[in-house]
Amino acid sequence: MPVPVKRSPATGKRVLLRDVVRDQLRDAIMDGTFQAGEVLHDAELMEWLGVSRTPLREAINDLARMGLIEMEPNRYTRVVNPDPSEMVVAFHTLGVLHGGAVALGLPRLSPAGRREVDELADRWATALRERDMRTIRDSFNAIFALCAEGSGNSIYRKLLAEETYGLRYLTVMGVLARLIDETGWAELEDAAAQLLRALAADDADAARVAIERAHLGWLTAADGDAD
Numbered sequence: 001m002p003v004p005v006k007r008s009p010a011t012g013k014r015v016l017l018r019d020v021v022r023d024q025l026r027d028a029i030m031d032g033t034f035q036a037g038e039v040l041h042d043a044e045l046m047e048w049l050g051v052s053r054t055p056l057r058e059a060i061n062d063l064a065r066m067g068l069i070e071m072e073p074n075r076y077t078r079v080v081n082p083d084p085s086e087m088v089v090a091f092h093t094l095g096v097l098h099g100g101a102v103a104l105g106l107p108r109l110s111p112a113g114r115r116e117v118d119e120l121a122d123r124w125a126t127a128l129r130e131r132d133m134r135t136i137r138d139s140f141n142a143i144f145a146l147c148a149e150g151s152g153n154s155i156y157r158k159l160l161a162e163e164t165y166g167l168r169y170l171t172v173m174g175v176l177a178r179l180i181d182e183t184g185w186a187e188l189e190d191a192a193a194q195l196l197r198a199l200a201a202d203d204a205d206a207a208r209v210a211i212e213r214a215h216l217g218w219l220t221a222a223d224g225d226a227d
Contacts, residue, residue, distance in 0.1 A: 021049055022059035026165060029068050029079055037081035040069070067166025082170045090170035095215025097167075098144045099208040101160055105147030106204040113150050117143055118199055125192035128185070140214075141168070184218035191217055 025045070028034050045056055060077060063069040071077045109117065120139045127135035148160045180188070191214035198206035 017051060017055040018058040018062070021051055021055050022062045024049060025059055025063060026066070026068060029063070030165065030169060034079050036079055039076050039078045042077075066163075068169055080166075080169065087170050090167045091215050094164065094167050094171065095212045097160060097164065098215065099212040101144045101147040101151065101156065102211050103204055103208040104153055104156060105149070105151035106207055108152055109146070109150040113146055114199075117146055120146070121192070121195050121199055125189070125196060128189050128192050131185070143211075180218055187218040188214060 025034075034040065040060075042053060042056060046053060049056065060069055060071070064071055068080055069077060070080050106114075106117070120143045124136060124139040124143070127133075127139060144160060148157045151157060191210050194213065195207055195210035198204075198210050
């Protein structure tokens with residue numbers, strides 16, 4: 001593992017060290033600093049994070065529960081390597097969760113929040129046409145974060161913010177790009193256009209349908225071509 005630039009331990013906050021370590025490791029996995037299937041060595045992680053073994057192993061156990069790390073005692077600790085079949089199921093699940101976030105949050109957003117969602121949706125549609133995978137991911141996820149935050153539902157907000165990392169990691173964009181054929185890309189672009197129309201009409205239910213289509217429609221289209 002190429003060890004990243006050493007981080008300084010967080011100070012001045014009343015948080016558990018294991019939580020700080022967990023968040024730093026989680027972010028490094030989600031942003032690709034640690035690659036899928038990469039073996040993680042305690043000594044290198046302790047040096048990078050500037051912590052002892054106990055909070056490190058506690059954090060790793062949390063990440064294993066979240067579905068980001070897999071372990072075999074006395075053999076290895078490594079980043080999960082997503083399987084394409086699991087990715088499809090993860091996308092189906094996220095479609096339901098993200099559609100719900102839009103249905104709950106969109107009608108409750110402030111005017112500034114609505115404008116931001118409109119801008120993100122337009123950015124997402126453009127990124128789809130350009131096949132810009134990072135912008136596709138970032139703009140798409142930001143829509144749901146905004147809607148969840150504006151929903152007023154603390155349980156739903158916590159669910160999307162903290163409990164979906166494993167699902168989102170399974171939808172690694174680089175692998176997804178290889179799964180989507182031209183029919184699937186066309187379906188995604190149509191879903192983006194449908195979302196833009198729903199937002200222009202201020203129709204939260206139609207926006208939910210478009211979001212669910214974006215998660216599920218390209219899979220259905222690809223399956224249909226394969227039959």
